[in-house]
Amino acid sequence: MPSLLLLAGDGIGPEVMAATERVIHFFNKRGAGFELQSGLVGGTAVDNEGAPISEATLAKAMAADAILFGAVGGPQYDGLSYDMRPEAGLLRLRKHFDLFANIRPAICYPALADSSSLKREVVEGLDIIILRELTGGVYFGEPKTIEELGNGQKRAIDTQVYDTYEIDRIGRAAFDLARTRRNHVTSMEKRNVMKTGVLWREVMEETHKDGYEDVTLDHMLADAGAMQLVRNPKQFDVIVCDNLFGDMLSDIAAQLTGSLGMLPSASLGAVDSTTGRRRALYEPVHGSAPDIAGKGIANPIAMIASFGMALQYSFGMVAEAKALDAAIAETLAEGLRTADIAAPGDEAVGTTEMTDAILGNLEMS
Amino acid sequence: MPSLLLLAGDGIGPEVMAATERVIHFFNKRGAGFELQSGLVGGTAVDNEGAPISEATLAKAMAADAILFGAVGGPQYDGLSYDMRPEAGLLRLRKHFDLFANIRPAICYPALADSSSLKREVVEGLDIIILRELTGGVYFGEPKTIEELGNGQKRAIDTQVYDTYEIDRIGRAAFDLARTRRNHVTSMEKRNVMKTGVLWREVMEETHKDGYEDVTLDHMLADAGAMQLVRNPKQFDVIVCDNLFGDMLSDIAAQLTGSLGMLPSASLGAVDSTTGRRRALYEPVHGSAPDIAGKGIANPIAMIASFGMALQYSFGMVAEAKALDAAIAETLAEGLRTADIAAPGDEAVGTTEMTDAILGNLEMS
Numbered sequence: 001m002p003s004l005l006l007l008a009g010d011g012i013g014p015e016v017m018a019a020t021e022r023v024i025h026f027f028n029k030r031g032a033g034f035e036l037q038s039g040l041v042g043g044t045a046v047d048n049e050g051a052p053i054s055e056a057t058l059a060k061a062m063a064a065d066a067i068l069f070g071a072v073g074g075p076q077y078d079g080l081s082y083d084m085r086p087e088a089g090l091l092r093l094r095k096h097f098d099l100f101a102n103i104r105p106a107i108c109y110p111a112l113a114d115s116s117s118l119k120r121e122v123v124e125g126l127d128i129i130i131l132r133e134l135t136g137g138v139y140f141g142e143p144k145t146i147e148e149l150g151n152g153q154k155r156a157i158d159t160q161v162y163d164t165y166e167i168d169r170i171g172r173a174a175f176d177l178a179r180t181r182r183n184h185v186t187s188m189e190k191r192n193v194m195k196t197g198v199l200w201r202e203v204m205e206e207t208h209k210d211g212y213e214d215v216t217l218d219h220m221l222a223d224a225g226a227m228q229l230v231r232n233p234k235q236f237d238v239i240v241c242d243n244l245f246g247d248m249l250s251d252i253a254a255q256l257t258g259s260l261g262m263l264p265s266a267s268l269g270a271v272d273s274t275t276g277r278r279r280a281l282y283e284p285v286h287g288s289a290p291d292i293a294g295k296g297i298a299n300p301i302a303m304i305a306s307f308g309m310a311l312q313y314s315f316g317m318v319a320e321a322k323a324l325d326a327a328i329a330e331t332l333a334e335g336l337r338t339a340d341i342a343a344p345g346d347e348a349v350g351t352t353e354m355t356d357a358i359l360g361n362l363e364m365s
Numbered sequence: 366m367p368s369l370l371l372l373a374g375d376g377i378g379p380e381v382m383a384a385t386e387r388v389i390h391f392f393n394k395r396g397a398g399f400e401l402q403s404g405l406v407g408g409t410a411v412d413n414e415g416a417p418i419s420e421a422t423l424a425k426a427m428a429a430d431a432i433l434f435g436a437v438g439g440p441q442y443d444g445l446s447y448d449m450r451p452e453a454g455l456l457r458l459r460k461h462f463d464l465f466a467n468i469r470p471a472i473c474y475p476a477l478a479d480s481s482s483l484k485r486e487v488v489e490g491l492d493i494i495i496l497r498e499l500t501g502g503v504y505f506g507e508p509k510t511i512e513e514l515g516n517g518q519k520r521a522i523d524t525q526v527y528d529t530y531e532i533d534r535i536g537r538a539a540f541d542l543a544r545t546r547r548n549h550v551t552s553m554e555k556r557n558v559m560k561t562g563v564l565w566r567e568v569m570e571e572t573h574k575d576g577y578e579d580v581t582l583d584h585m586l587a588d589a590g591a592m593q594l595v596r597n598p599k600q601f602d603v604i605v606c607d608n609l610f611g612d613m614l615s616d617i618a619a620q621l622t623g624s625l626g627m628l629p630s631a632s633l634g635a636v637d638s639t640t641g642r643r644r645a646l647y648e649p650v651h652g653s654a655p656d657i658a659g660k661g662i663a664n665p666i667a668m669i670a671s672f673g674m675a676l677q678y679s680f681g682m683v684a685e686a687k688a689l690d691a692a693i694a695e696t697l698a699e700g701l702r703t704a705d706i707a708a709p710g711d712e713a714v715g716t717t718e719m720t721d722a723i724l725g726n727l728e729m730s
């Protein structure tokens with residue numbers, strides 16, 4: 001039986017996860033047979049279990065086929081120490097399961113093109129993916145310290161480290177992904193100031209030559225790339241970059257679509273050569289939105305669409321994933337809007353109504 | 366006599382610098398008395414002097430009151446070694462003269478609001494500054510290496526280092542700048558994943574308490590900040606951030622205005638307590654644009670406006686700086702457009718005609 005671990009987390013996490021459970025149950029009624037477990041993560045886990053993720057929860061994650069992750073963080077946790085901050089739970093999961101390939105689609109639904117701060121013609125029909133390296137770079141490199149220098153001064157250090165194999169495997173993931181799309185990869189780095197950028201470009205070139213020459217590979221400096229993303233995002237297909245650039249670039253790409261509350265993501269590990277399985281975590285790109293938590297108004301679409309990515313990438317249920325995406329698009333086309341995507345004058349619906357409507361459209365598919 | 370070193374560099378650098386010299390001569394005819402020297406930098410310097418900047422040029426820079434810098438780089442230099450790449454000349458100047466405070470205004474001229482990829486109402490009247498720390502962080506930290514690991518693998522390392530004093534001085538620069546504007550500083554970092562981000566925020570708070578409490582200080586995570594910059598840039602006044610985030614965020618901010626060819630920047634050192642002087646380099650935000658080099662069509666405004674910043678920050682010629690800005694705005698309002706800012710159907714003028722028009726408007730001021 002396929003199994004999922006649900007880690008709802010903080011803020012609006014539990015609300016959007018509850019909405020997604022209803023969608024999972026829909027597929028179970030149709031025989032999918034998902035087994036669900038749940039656990040705590042983030043600030044809620046610190047409050048209840050003394051750490052942003054407990055060993056018991058990690059063990060549950062190990063036993064599950066895939067993890068659905070909500071969101072973590074909130075102002076009440078701002079005072080926690082670095083090791084106890086809610087984000088540490090998420091970072092630990094990424095590293096522990098070696099989820100190096102973070103797929104972040106930026107799709108602009110026609111029904112929502114006007115809610116972007118960009119001109120309609122610049123973003124309408126946008127469909128690009130930021131493929132972010134997720135387990136290396138400055139997020140995890142050592143030393144990562146703050147030392148006292150005496151004289152009242154402190155020195156903080158972060159280290160960005162990349163090995164050939166780390167760049168090679170994310171490069172292959174990018175080329176494989178591009179082959180299912182428009183066959184075009186743009187690699188972004190700062191080779192003019194960073195040695196990791198120099199190696200990044202070198203390995204991308206080598207990997208490209210190793211059986212991927214049918215895919216077009218371009219290079220851009222990350223600063224110029226950020227500009228191009230704002231100027232003319234439709235020029236891209238798959239953008240591949242390191243962990244920190246990916247953090248920035250995927251958030252920018254998400255913002256272009258005007259609907260952060262709609263965007264899912266998948267974080268994948270390597271395919272296990274004996275079991276054929278692949279570790280995976282699915283999470284919305286949005287955060288925990290503490291300001292609207294508990295009000296029943298959060299947009300559940302990004303979380304539901306993250307489950308859709310799980311259907312596709314972890315369970316090979318491609319038809320079901322397509323049906324779910326279509327039900328979401330249909331619901332938007334019908335005019336349903338949660339507050340975050342409502343235009344002035346639109347009537348906004350709550351989390352439950354939005355989920356009802358998606359389930360209704362699923363029923364009919 | 367006030368003295369300037371002109372480093373035109375590569376690509377369109379020499380063309381926009383020649384245009385700017387005409388503007389300098391205009392002020393000299395009115396008695397400003399600028400003494401001009403010139404030197405090579407970037408790929409041109411590698412070709413002619415064997416290094417991206419020579420010791421002789423550094424000595425000239427030392428003797429000058431301020432440096433005007435064009436742009437560096439081009440495809441013919443892509444094969445150069447890391448130490449010989451054109452950018453190394455610029456990075457050496459920044460570090461050598463400790464030009465830690467990089468002021469990058471992003472201003473959206475009303476006449477050009479439609480050339481942005483963002484909606485007019487989002488960017489019209491935009492006037493913000495990205496204050497980027499320019500001599501620290503991952504640009505200069507050691508180790509910065511690529512090592513062979515044996516087994517065909519390489520490991521690349523970059524190091525981001527910040528000391529208290531470096532954050533403190535850029536913080537003070539931000540608060541001082543905000544006081545001349547809308548009194549609002551937003552500090553951006555990634556304290557949730559970087560120790561330098563933790564120290565950055567801590568020192569910003571301390572410096573703020575040390576006599577700057579009349580200025581509003583906000584904090585944002587850099588990824589969320591990048592989003593907010595695209596969503597609603599007018600919410601900001603002065604954004605202060607580290608070298609690498611500043612590189613990305615200032616390019617995004619520049620792109621919002623729809624007119625990269627218009628944006629100047631200033632890189633300032635500390636005020637020398639005995640001479641009262643401050644080392645300074647002024648450069649356009651745009652690059653060397655090799656694709657249009659030598660065609661006489663480059664937009665000279667960013668370079669001319671960079672000289673305008675020199676008038677203001679290095680020479681205290683505030684009235685002259687204002688007159689120059691007004692002449693540029695007037696020229697745009699009259700409808701003159703170089704190719705980069707021409708709307709479909711507009712007739713584009715060349716570098717010389719644009720400069721003529723600006724000089725014409727200056728004459729009348």
Ligand SMILES: CC(C)[C@H](C(=O)O)[C@@H](O)C(=O)O
Pocket residue numbers: 087090091247557558588
């Ligand atoms: C929560 C935080 C640690 C995380 C990151 O920086 O990776 C988030 O911004 C993201 O993009 O998933």
Ligand SMILES: CC(C)[C@H](C(=O)O)[C@@H](O)C(=O)O
Pocket residue numbers: 192193223452455456612
């Ligand atoms: C040319 C390059 C080294 C430089 C940088 O990265 O700082 C440029 O992008 C800039 O922003 O001035």
